Amino acid sequence: MPGWAALAAVASVVAAVVWLLLLLPPPYFWLDLVAFVQLTAASLRCRRRLSRRPPVTLLDVFRGHVRRRPHHPLLLFRHEVFTYQDVDRRSNQAARTFWERLELRRGQPVAVFLANGPSYVWAWLALAKLGCPMACVNVHVRGAALRHALRAAQATVLLSDPELQEALEDVLPALQSDGVRVFYLSSRSPTPGVEALLPAILEASEEALPSHHRAHVTPDSRAAFIYTSGTTGLPKAAVITETKLLLVASMAELCGVRAGDVVYTALPLYHAAALLIGLGGCIHLGATMVLRAKFSASQFWDDCRFYKVSVIQYVGELLRYLCNTPKRADDREHGVRLALGNGLRAEVWREFLQRFGAITIREFYGATEGNAGFINYSGRVGAIGRDNVFLKPFAPFELIKYNVEEDEPQRDQRGLCIKVQPGETGLLVVKITQNTPFHGYAGDSEKTEKKILRDVLVRGDSYFNSGDLLRIDHERFIYFQDRVGDTFRWKGENVATTEVEAALAMVDFIQEVNVYGVAVPGCEGKCGMAAVRLRPGTTFQGKKLFAFTQEMLPGYAAPRFIRIQDALEITGTFKQLKVKLVREGFDPKAISDPLFFRHDSQKSYVPLDSDLHQAILDMKFNL
DSSP, rough: OOHHHHHHHHHHHHHHHHHHHHOOOOOOOHHHHHHHHHHHHHHHHHHHTTTTTSSSHHHHHHHHHHHHHSEEEEEETTEEEEEEHHHHHHHHHHHHHHTTOOOOOTTOOOOOOOOOSSHHHHHHHHHHHHOOOOEEEEEEEEEEHHHHHHHHOOOEEEEEEEGGGGHHHHHHHHHHTOOOOEEESSSSSSSSEEEOOOOHHHSSSSSSOOOGTTTTTTTSEEEEEEEEETSSSOOOOEEEHHHHHHHHHHHHHHHTTOOOOOEOOOTTSSSIIIIIIIIIHHHHOOOEEEEESSTTTTTTHHHHHHHHEEEEEEHHHHHHHHSSSSOOTTTTTTTTEEEEOOOOOOOHHHHHHHHOOOOOOEEEEEEEEEEEEEEEOSSOOTTOEEEOTTTTTTSSSEOOOOEEETTTEEEEETOOOOOOOOOSEEEEEOOOOOOOOOOBBBOOOOHHHTTTTEESSSTTTTEEEEEEEEEETTTTTTEEEEEEEEEEEETEEEEEEEHHEEEEEEETTTTEEEEEEETTOOSSSSSSEEEEEOOOOOOOHHHHHHHHHHSSOOOOOSSSSSEEOOOBBOTTOOOOOOOHHHHHHHTTTTTOOOOEETTTTTEEEEOOHHHHHHHHHHTTTTO
16 A cells, blocks of 8 residues: 555656546546545555554554444444443453463464454454464364464464364364463363463453553554465465554455444454454444354345344355345345455356345455455456556556466566566566565565565566466456466365375375366365375275365365376476366366265265266255
């Protein structure tokens, strides 16, 4: 987002362009100009707040709402109402308990391993009041991945809940050997050696902690770590600074959310969409959030009517699930006026509007660790934003040619990257500047460096590598095309193929494995598939593999399809070939290799024949 220095530098240029275009405005000129003004105003307001001494952070914005409208609801969960004052007092109690009992001090990272609920909200604010960054651990990670997540953030305290008892106890001895102290934010503990903190929290004073606890917080201080899957197969802790936190929280307002709105989310708070844009956006505006523990397509609209919801959050899969529910006479009887999210396919977009009414959809694009993003403020179906000529000087980006088979950008004879032409698909890269910094991943400089492309357009420049393929049409609308490399998206989650490959390699009858994503008609994203070579003298065991994947992998990461091959193809540089496999998919009529399908009701990988293949295409299985 633009800053003061950059704004002043190009103000005269923008003024000249505006003057000329006013004489003969092209299509979308005014739309782009209004979006530029709104984004600039929001960015300057955030930076002005953070430039004060002490800086005004999102926590301070929250405190302002507590003073001005203490009894306004911040959180609605099930049938409970938590006002801004309620959440402030509970977070004060928690902060005191964390300070006195856990001896937490400013700057000390704390991991939160919690499902959606009020405790997530007040724990986050309590840690913020102590100046402690929160590491938002995905509740689906297990074993070594959970242990790695804490190591990456250098967290020595883990806050969890008995709901996750089994996952926690599986790794508890290892965590304790790492020096990690584990606590439940509950009234009782079912795990020996793990203290339940809620009784102490409820007995603590509701008075705010002295301001000196955050005296050294700056705009560049780490506010949170949000994990993202990568090609290494282990969670990467993306650094969220106080500046980024405040800027991303303002996105809700840019998408059209207002202070009087009631925002509904069933997305997990350990993801940036729900925590930063949803909850952060509500705090930024003083709005109300309806939080659901888990998404339910059958109860979604009943919830919206009951809570008088005006804004909903989505990922592409969520709206498709709603469209797949049986039609009801009251489908359009709701107060929802706005939906904001990402990953929405054009056909689902149209079907959703046709069935549920004239809801404004604000599709956006951005990586958790990324240094810029897009908002589809035009409403163009299927687009993720526009190549806005006014905004581009502040956040320079390019689409460059990418060799998918070699998994690297194409370069010319000078060693520089090649821009794509309008209408062509290219890799999105965003220039790293003072206005668009890239903070990388906590505790892993190597992975941070891998996300930086150097010598892109000129010698010495550096760009953030998004890992996404986009396309810009001749009207300057931007469309998402696909993910590159070893990561694909399924069920709203990023699946790192090397993580799945590492797990499957432990199966005693598998010699080699190559994991990739394949398109399934009617499904969002890519569905997991694995090409495997069996160990000599062994046979494929479907039930055993099903049990193994159920125990070792999150549901969204377990491959749905297995392809048995005599040998796995590799390139001259020993990279596994995925492009051909992805293109061939899982059609038994086109593939001579044995194919298997992960059948949930039979709890086994069963042979995939033509009849079963057709049933999958007919959407008779809930993938």
